[in-house]
Amino acid sequence: MSSGPTIGRRPQDEIVTLKHGAGGRAMRTLIEETLAAGFIEGDGGAIGLAAFDDGAALPIGDRWLVVTTDSHVIQPIFFPGGDIGRLAIAGTVNDLAVMGATEVLGLTSAVVIEEGFLRSDLERIQRSMQETCHEAKAKIITGDTKVMGHGELDGVIINTTGVALADSVVSDSGLSPGDRIILSGPIGDHGIALMAARRGLGLEGELRSDVAPINGLIRGALDAGGDAIVAMKDPTRGGLASALTEMAEKSRVGIVIDEAEVPISTAVRSAAEVLGLDPFHIANEGKAVIGVRPEAAQATLDALRSHPQGADAAVIGTCLEEHAGRLILDTGFGRRLLTEPEGEPLPRIC
Amino acid sequence: MPEADVRRQASELKFRDPAKARALAEKLARLCEAIGREPIQVMHVCGTHEQAIAKYGLRTLLPKPLDLIMGPGCPVCVTDLPEVDEAVALAEDGKLIATYGDMLRVPGTSKSLAEAQAEGARVEVVYSAAQAVELARSTDEDVVFFATGFETTAVATAAIALEDALPGNFSILSAHKYVPPAMELVAQIPQTKVEGFLAAGHAATITGWGIFEDLVERFGIPVVVGGFEPLDIMAGLVRLVELIRDNSKTVVNMYPRCVTRAGNTVAQQQMWSVFRTAGGMWRGIADVPDGSLRLRDEFAHLDARKKYKIDISRLLQHAPSALTEQCICGAIMSGLATPTDCALFGKECEPTNPVGACMVSSEGTCKIWYQYGGHPEL
Numbered sequence: 001m002s003s004g005p006t007i008g009r010r011p012q013d014e015i016v017t018l019k020h021g022a023g024g025r026a027m028r029t030l031i032e033e034t035l036a037a038g039f040i041e042g043d044g045g046a047i048g049l050a051a052f053d054d055g056a057a058l059p060i061g062d063r064w065l066v067v068t069t070d071s072h073v074i075q076p077i078f079f080p081g082g083d084i085g086r087l088a089i090a091g092t093v094n095d096l097a098v099m100g101a102t103e104v105l106g107l108t109s110a111v112v113i114e115e116g117f118l119r120s121d122l123e124r125i126q127r128s129m130q131e132t133c134h135e136a137k138a139k140i141i142t143g144d145t146k147v148m149g150h151g152e153l154d155g156v157i158i159n160t161t162g163v164a165l166a167d168s169v170v171s172d173s174g175l176s177p178g179d180r181i182i183l184s185g186p187i188g189d190h191g192i193a194l195m196a197a198r199r200g201l202g203l204e205g206e207l208r209s210d211v212a213p214i215n216g217l218i219r220g221a222l223d224a225g226g227d228a229i230v231a232m233k234d235p236t237r238g239g240l241a242s243a244l245t246e247m248a249e250k251s252r253v254g255i256v257i258d259e260a261e262v263p264i265s266t267a268v269r270s271a272a273e274v275l276g277l278d279p280f281h282i283a284n285e286g287k288a289v290i291g292v293r294p295e296a297a298q299a300t301l302d303a304l305r306s307h308p309q310g311a312d313a314a315v316i317g318t319c320l321e322e323h324a325g326r327l328i329l330d331t332g333f334g335r336r337l338l339t340e341p342e343g344e345p346l347p348r349i350c
Numbered sequence: 351m352p353e354a355d356v357r358r359q360a361s362e363l364k365f366r367d368p369a370k371a372r373a374l375a376e377k378l379a380r381l382c383e384a385i386g387r388e389p390i391q392v393m394h395v396c397g398t399h400e401q402a403i404a405k406y407g408l409r410t411l412l413p414k415p416l417d418l419i420m421g422p423g424c425p426v427c428v429t430d431l432p433e434v435d436e437a438v439a440l441a442e443d444g445k446l447i448a449t450y451g452d453m454l455r456v457p458g459t460s461k462s463l464a465e466a467q468a469e470g471a472r473v474e475v476v477y478s479a480a481q482a483v484e485l486a487r488s489t490d491e492d493v494v495f496f497a498t499g500f501e502t503t504a505v506a507t508a509a510i511a512l513e514d515a516l517p518g519n520f521s522i523l524s525a526h527k528y529v530p531p532a533m534e535l536v537a538q539i540p541q542t543k544v545e546g547f548l549a550a551g552h553a554a555t556i557t558g559w560g561i562f563e564d565l566v567e568r569f570g571i572p573v574v575v576g577g578f579e580p581l582d583i584m585a586g587l588v589r590l591v592e593l594i595r596d597n598s599k600t601v602v603n604m605y606p607r608c609v610t611r612a613g614n615t616v617a618q619q620q621m622w623s624v625f626r627t628a629g630g631m632w633r634g635i636a637d638v639p640d641g642s643l644r645l646r647d648e649f650a651h652l653d654a655r656k657k658y659k660i661d662i663s664r665l666l667q668h669a670p671s672a673l674t675e676q677c678i679c680g681a682i683m684s685g686l687a688t689p690t691d692c693a694l695f696g697k698e699c700e701p702t703n704p705v706g707a708c709m710v711s712s713e714g715t716c717k718i719w720y721q722y723g724g725h726p727e728l
Contacts, residue, residue, distance in 0.1 A: 017468045019702055026702045199477065275477075276712060332368035333580055334407030337723030342701035 024238050024340045028052065047099075047171060052246075054095040054233065055162075057169040064169045066101035068092055069161040077121065077155055079197045081189070081209030082285075085128035088158040090213045090285060091236070093136045097215035098232040098288055099171070100222060101164035104215065106141035107133070110159040115150045125156070136213035138162070170222075172243075173250035174230035180297040181255060181317035182290040184217060184310050185210070187240050188268040191282035196271060206267035212286035217309040221290060224303030228296030233289050241280040242340045243289050244317075245327050251291075254323030257338060259331050263312045280329075281341035291319070365579030371411060374584035379413035381591045388415030391543050392590055393685050395421035395533055396550035397713025398578050404722035406580045416591065419685040422532050423550065425499040426452050426711030427683060428632040433525040434458035435662040437496040440523065440654065441471035446489065448482035449496035450503075451475045452711040457704060460665045463496075479503075479510040486520035493517075494654045498525045501556045504643050505617040508624035511649055523654040526643035528627055529553055530561055535638055537569045541686055544571060546590045551577040551605035556621070558613025559603045570599050577605040624649055633707055634680030673698055679706035682715050689719040696720060 020030045036049050047057040055068030072088040082090075093104055109129070113122065133139060140160075189210040196207050214234075222229055231251065235243035240262075248255045264279050272279045286309065292300045297315055304310030320328075329338040382390060394400065400420050403409055412418060422428055435458045441447045447463060454464040454473065467473040472491070476482045479495060486493035497507045504526040511522065529550070537544060549562060554575045562573040572593035576586030586604045593600065603609050623646070630642035645653045654660070676694055681687040689695045689708070699705040701717055708716035 015468050017464065019464075024702075329407070331405070331407040332366075333371050334410030336404060336407040336410075337721070339721050339723075 019342070022237060022341065024242055024342060026342070047169060051171065051173070053172050054098050055101075057099060057101075057166070060165070064101070064166045066096055066099050066164045066166055066169060067161065068095040068099070069159065070095060071157060071159040073154070073157050074194070075154065076197055078124070079209055080193050080207060082211035083125060083128050084156060084158055085125035086132045087211050087285060088160045089129050089132035089136060089138065090211050092160040092162040093138055093213040093215050094234045094286070094288070096162045096164045097213075097218040098234045099166070100169045100232070101166040102215040102219040102222065103164055104136060104138035105163045105165060107138055108142050108144075108159075108161040109140045110144040110146075112146045112148060112153060112157040112159075114153050114155055115147060117156060122156075125158075132213060136215055138213070168227075170229060170232045171250075172231050172233045172247050175247055175251035175253045175255070175291045175319045176230070177253055177319050177321040178294055179230060179253075179291050179319040180294055180315050181244070181257070181319070182221075182292060182297065182301055182304065183240070183262065183314055183316045184214065184221075184288045184290070184304055185286070185312045186263040186265050186268065187235065187284055187287060188264055188272060188279035188282040190285040191239070192268045192271050192275075192277070192279070194283075195275065195277075206265070207271060210284055210286035212309065214286055214288060214309055217304065217307045218288055220303045220307050220310075221288075221300050225290075225292050225296045225300035228293040229290060229300065230293065231291035235284050235287055235289055237283050238340055239279070239281040239283060240289065241278070241327065241338050244338075245340050247289070247291065248319075248327050249325040251319070252324045254320035254326050254328060255317050256320055256328045256330055256335070257317040259329055261314050261316045263314055278341075280338060365577070365581045366406075367581065371408070371580050371584050374581065374588055375411040375413070378416065378584070378588050378591060381588065381595060382413045382415040385415075385591070385595050389417035390415055390545060390591065390594060391417045391419060392546040392548060392587070392594075393419045393421045393536065393544045394548040394550075394576075395423045395529065395536070396548075396553070397424035397427075397711065397715075397718070398552065399423065399548065399550065399576070399583065400715055400718050401712065402578045402580065402583060404718045407722075408580060408583060411584070412587075416587070418548075418587070419544070420682070420715045421536050421544075421547075421685050422632060422635055422683040424683070424708065424711050424713035424715070425503070425527055426456055427679065427707040427714045428527055428532075428635065429453070429456060429498050429525045429707070430631040430633045431457075431459050432631075432662060433523075434462065435460075435665045436655070436660050437463055437494070437523055438466045438471075438665060439660050439662045440494050440658060441466045441473055443658070444472075444492075445494045445654075445658070446472040446474060446485070446491045447494050447496050448474045448476045448485050450477075450498060452713070453496060453498055455704065455710045456707050457710070458665060459662075460667070479507045483510055483513070483516060483520055486517045490519065492519045492521070494521050494523050494658075496523045496525065500527055500529050500550075501553045501621065504528070504625060505556055505614075505621045508617075508620045511624045511645070511652055512620055516652070520652070521654040521657050522645060522649075522652050524625070524643060524645055526625065527632065527638075528641055528643055530557070530565065531627075531641040532632060532635070532638050534565060534569070535636060535641075536684060537565065537571055539684055539686070544685065545594050546571060547573045548583075548586050548590055549573050549575045551575055551582070551609055554603075554605065554609045554613065556614050556617050558611050558615075558618075559601055559609055560611045561613070562601045566599050566601055572599055573601045575601070575603045575605050575609050577608065632683075634677075635683050673705045677706040679708040679716070682708055689716040692716070
């Protein structure tokens with residue numbers, strides 16, 4: 001965050017707005033300045049709040065206990081390719097997985113429901129959570145339920161917390177110059193499908209969210225790449241651009257992405273162009289970005305591609321010593337910066 | 351090859367072939383060398399052009415003597431403060447405001463629509479004027495469509511205004527702008543020395559390229575109408591520099607797959623039956639005679655300015671902040687400065703905390719430079 005001469009806060013800084021929830025810089029600054037203030041010191045050898053990683057890792061003997069939590073709100077609750085229940089399980093399982101913790105010990109589920117919510121919808125969400133847990137080889141081990149008055153929230157909120165043990169943890173900050181960046185599959189599907197469904201754009205056709213637990217896929221990559229896998233992240237809110245910018249900043253390397261190598265489906269590419277949105281800024285819920293030492297890149301890629309969820313995996317970029325903290329896109333025409341989205345992506349006027 | 355791949359290649363390679371773009375860049379460099387002086391200043395007047403140039407990294411391909419200036423091409427940026435204030439005042443008075451997404455964060459005198467929304471006012475993002483009408487049909491609340499944009503969106507607003515049986519709770523707050531008078535104004539600014547215009551292909555699909563003949567005749571500046579794919583832009587620039595080299599004062603249509611000389615006459619007829627031109631400020635630039643579009647009297651029943659008493663005085667009590675006075679958006683939109691000339695750029699002024707409108711819209715030069723790195727040396 002820049003820190004030029006401040007002329008006092010402007011009125012808009014006094015309240016929280018949607019831009020603070022969009023997963024970009026505004027959100028990180030808000031958290032640093034308010035919610036995490038006073039808690040971020042003294043994590044010892046563990047990965048704690050100060051790391052702003054996907055979760056925490058606490059040393060237990062010679063292993064690590066990995067913990068993560070996430071509250072899920074989404075409109076519409078049922079969307080092409082998934083629903084809030086599937087999202088609540090996959091989101092937390094994936095946050096654990098990208099820290100190297102692919103075998104889930106257990107999940108908690110806290111559900112807050114608005115008065116008037118259909119019981120049949122709740123049952124549908126529950127079935128979906130169960131199916132997704134089955135896919136992820138995970139179990140819900142405890143939970144909590146609250147009901148609030150009509151209008152006090154919008155439908156339903158689901159919070160899930162996940163715990164897992166891992167022999168070693170993978171942070172999002174371990175990149176060095178020369179490392180390769182691998183993406184596990186096409187980007188943009190979740191956010192674009194949601195936007196199309198939400199706005200009734202008539203573009204829905206082939207657009208489906210990619211929401212899925214990918215701990216199995218990541219286990220395969222970790223087995224193939226071993227210690228050569230030095231950083232991982234799931235590019236959710238803020239999209240691939242936010243995930244890679246965070247990785248570049250924390251690792252103090254530059255990252256150059258070869259645009260032609262980034263898998264994007266034709267449906268997403270077309271819808272994003274119509275809406276004036278950048279697929280690099282759009283949320284994904286079933287993808288991983290993996291930083292790997294160059295000598296293990298091919299083996300890691302092969303392992304990903306041999307898994308049904310990783311068939312379109314690709315090496316999309318390389319880490320540089322220069323331009324530390326910056327993400328650069330090589331478009332094939334020339335190079336330019338690739339920056340994080342600022343606030344919620346909004347469609348353009350023309 | 352699977353069918354989807356065939357479609358992908360067909361849609362992408364035709365106008366997005368990096369090798370062809372480099373060949374055009376070399377041709378452009380030879381042309382500039384033949385002219386033998388610098389800078390050769392040409393101006394585009396379209397945020398979508400700047401978007402495409404930045405997004406594809408085309409600036410790194412342009413020869414050094416060619417100075418491609420960005421003109422007043424962002425409809426969001428030129429929407430004037432009092433126009434935003436009117437929308438904010440209506441929102442605060444309980445009207446449901448429907449508008450295009452990138453209008454949300456444009457600062458008004460004291461607040462933007464997004465800030466009014468955070469304080470409880472109702473603002474809905476729509477993708478079209480038709481969607482704003484649908485919104486009005488779905489509610490008993492008064493819906494005001496805050497209509498912004500150039501000819502391209504003004505025709506869509508006009509088509510809606512001409513529909514039968516519009517719901518009684520629907521009205522329009524027009525902040526539409528009309529581009530040709532602004533090009534004339536910029537052509538007359540002595541400091542800019544624009545030698546040629548790259549005109550916006552999408553606006554020309556409506557107005558037709560013939561509309562620029564008058565400008566060429568009166569100011570002696572060649573105009574090339576260009577599309578928005580990388581090769582459209584490169585080919586348009588090559589043609590424009592050829593015209594400059596040959597001292598040829600003419601209009602050339604380099605976007606014939608969409609643009610004709612007459613344009614879309616049905617749309618023009620609809621637009622002029624609904625709107626009249628009026629003077630009015632283009633934010634940061636100047637009062638542009640005939641540069642604003644207002645609803646004609648026959649459409650008074652749809653005109654939010656006539657239907658409601660809009661009192662913006664309470665929003666004007668904030669004196670412009672010290673920051674606002676340092677903002678050079680106007681000079682940037684007139685082609686006299688670039689974002690990096692501004693002391694606030696990337697410091698006090700960022701997309702999440704914009705001082706000027708150019709940092710808000712994805713069509714705004716400052717936002718585009720912030721996002722893509724301006725003149726990068728990467």
